[in-house]
Amino acid sequence: MKKQVLFILLLLATYVHAQTDDAKQIEKIYRMALTEGKAYDWLNHLSNQIGGRLSGSVQAQQAVEYTKAQLDSLGLDRVWLQPVMVPKWVRGTPEFAYFETSPGLSTNVPVCALGGSVATPLGGLKAGLIEVKGIEELEKLGTEKIKGKIVFFNRPMDPTLISTFQAYSGCVDQRYSGAAEAAKYGAVGVIVRSMNLRLDDYPHTGSMGYGDTPVDKRIPAAAISTNGAELLSATLKLNPNTQFYLKQNCKQFDDVESYNVIGEIKGSEFPDEIIVVGAHLDSWDLGDGSHDDGAGCVQSMDVLRLLRKTGYRPKRTIRVVLFMNEENGLRGGNKYADMANNKKENHIFALESDAGGFTPRGFSFDCSDANFERIQGWKKLFEPYLIHLFVKGYSGADIRPLKNDGMVLAGLRPDSQRYFDHHHAENDTFEHVNKRELELGAASMASLVYLFDKYGIVPPQKIKG
Incomplete structure (x- = not known):
């Protein structure tokens, strides 16, 4: 018994010494x-x-x-x-965007191309908008309501989650896969709410991918600042016929x-x-x-x-x-x-x-x-x-x-x-x-x-x- 006690004391002393x-x-x-x-x-x-x-x-x-x-x-x-x-x-020249509620009445909004996106046509892209909260809504809307429009993904990061990385994970799919999914229904472009918990005027870029979408079917994708997203969403509620203009000049090289x-x-x-x-x-x-x-x-x-x-x-x-x-x-x-x-x-x-x-x-x-x-x-x-x-x-x-x-x-x-x-x-x-x-x-x-x-x-x- 004494030997066991001595052995335990020796182990404890060694542990304390190591910790010190x-x-x-x-x-x-x-x-x-x-x-x-x-x-x-x-x-x-x-x-x-x-x-x-x-x-x-x-x-x-x-x-x-x-x-x-x-x-x-x-x-x-x-x-x-x-x-x-x-x-x-390469991003190219700075992006430019505005929304138009009636001919000649427009409001500029901060945007940036998502990394990997294709460019808009040389003269830019102008089309009507359809707002969604996530990719899963696209199938419910179908080609009839999406074709020829710019899809506006406006799902915010969840502010109730203490882990901001968890909040980010909960909505980043619309940034990465939104363009590929929207193109399947005939969309001509996508605008994605920035992954940001704060309301400000900084658009946040990030990686996006087209999956197996053919090159000639790929559509431009841009992020809009959180303030811009709030304003655009409120405007669409008042005027669903609002038009959106986007111009970006990005390019993928070898x-x-x-x-x-x-x-x-x-x-x-x-x-x-x-x-x-x-x-x-x-x-x-x-x-x-x-x-x-x-x-x-x-x-x-x-x-x-x-x-x-x-x-x-x-x-x-x-x-x-x-x-x-x-x-x-x-x-x-x-x-x-x-x-x-x-x-x-x-x-x-x-x-x-x-x-x-x-x-x-x-x-x-x-x-x-x-x-x-x-x-x-x-x-x-x-x-x-x-x-x-x-x-x-x-x-x-x-x-x-x-x-x-x-x-x-x-x-x-x-x-x-x-x-x-x-x-x-x-x-x-x-x-x-x-x-x-x-x-x-x-x-x-x-x-x-x-x-x-x-x-x-x-x-x-x-x-x-």
């Missing part, structure tokens, strides 16, 4: 991030010297060259570029070569076990992509710098990956996963930051119950920094292709209430990023990577035959 060491290392990470962080300076350059980084653009290539140079300067064990073919879509930017610190004990931390380097072209996803890129870069600067020597290989083409194709994430699988690399943990540079609240995890139980045991280490959210859930689009039964995927979860005010819009700019909030996010990510590097993951249970 972990707490000290995490404190070092936060202190370093808040006093000597580099993320904000890096983001300043990406945003204000380069700007929006749409896949295939000159700015995207400049971002590749800049981030590679910064990673080279950190003294990592290896930095390289991974080629990937990406789509090249794919071009771009790159994922990758840097790593080789593990000292288990170099074949790989930990990834990353974000997407591309952005939309309306703003400068500071929150989506310049913030995630510079945070991910700073994770490796913070670990080195605090004197920590990783046991496992830690790799930062800045993925190209998340916004309109996910080519970078898929390419990285394909190459990893072809090389039979053993990825055990991947962490993504793609929810803005706002105050971090915690993490969501896609993993087994056994791994999540272990992760819950680390929660107290984060509580002094007000990181309380440890939940099972979505990780991130670029790391999702890596998923297998054994590894753990995670996503940084900042406060999301302001994120969709800026998402894919002209006001996603550097001045809307708070330096301290950005640095807290980088420190939280580095701390989680440290714990996974030190303790590894719980391996999957062997299936007994």
Whole structure:
């Protein structure tokens, strides 16, 4: 009995000692991030010297060259570029739209082409409108009521949902698939309410697709600001015969070569076990992509710098990956996963930051119950920094292709209430990023990577035959 008690006391002492060491290392990470962080300076350059980084653009290539140079300067064990073919879509001259309630009486409204849309005819497109709340209404209306008209998708994000990402998911189908579905009933164009909880004059772009719609049957698609959508909806109720005019000059070109930017610190004990931390380097072209996803890129870069600067020597290989083409194709994430699988690399943990540079609240995890139980045991280490959210859930689009039964995927979860005010819009700019909030996010990510590097993951249970 005495031996059992002594053994339990020994285990408890070892656990307390480990927790104390972990707490000290995490404190070092936060202190370093808040006093000597580099993320904000890096983001300043990406945003204000380069700007929006749409896949295939000159700015995207400049971002590749800049981030590679910064990673080279950190003294990592290896930095390289991974080629990937990406789509090249160009917006062209600024879009223009108005609605007309009677001949000569018109009101301009803010619009922007959706990413991947075709252009309007050279002289623009003018037609009557039919308002719907979602794709499912199209079948009920049928070709007779839709043919020759512009479909106005006006389903707002649900304001009652505390998770704004859940609200976004609840209505983004009309943006992505609205044009393809409306074309089946003879529509000549679509206008989509911006994915934004706030009422303002900024139209929000985003990816859309035509599915198997023949090229000659594809119709132009544009987003309208939330204020514009409210005004247009109210006008249609008063005058159903209102006409809408849209002109946009976007064009799809052949794919071009771009790159994922990758840097790593080789593990000292288990170099074949790989930990990834990353974000997407591309952005939309309306703003400068500071929150989506310049913030995630510079945070991910700073994770490796913070670990080195605090004197920590990783046991496992830690790799930062800045993925190209998340916004309109996910080519970078898929390419990285394909190459990893072809090389039979053993990825055990991947962490993504793609929810803005706002105050971090915690993490969501896609993993087994056994791994999540272990992760819950680390929660107290984060509580002094007000990181309380440890939940099972979505990780991130670029790391999702890596998923297998054994590894753990995670996503940084900042406060999301302001994120969709800026998402894919002209006001996603550097001045809307708070330096301290950005640095807290980088420190939280580095701390989680440290714990996974030190303790590894719980391996999957062997299936007994």
